[in-house]
Amino acid sequence: MSEKKLRDAIDTLKESGVRITPQRHAVLEYLLNAMIHPTADEIYKALEGKFPNMSVATVYNNLRVLREIGLVRELTYGDSSSRFDCNTSEEHYHIICEECGKIVDFHYPSLEEVESLAEQVAGFDISHHRLELYGICKECKDTAAQKH
């Protein structure tokens, strides 16, 4: 992870007047390091050793604060629990593993021509679109191969 990203995020927190608690700092650092777009539960499990007094509610609360100032994006897919993405600066799409639920970033130019075509065809003012790709990730493929 680039230290710069963490420093920039901390600066944004400071500018927003948000108090930087050790937990908040740890949640942010974990999110910036984890490329899997973790759930609140996964963040909690990863940090509970370091902060024995921290609850899942604290993690949610920190994520809400980070989301409100635009440092984190909440991703909801169907009825599974929300995942959190701290890559809010670059437009990107997501590939979702149907086996383990991990989400990986996929960089592809934003499909703006689809939006403008939809505006022409349907007469809508399009605000945004969602594109998700689904499949089996490399780790899950390897695990499956080992079983055979």
Ligand SMILES: [Zn+2]
């Ligand atoms: Zn997987």
Ligand SMILES: [Zn+2]
């Ligand atoms: Zn992402």
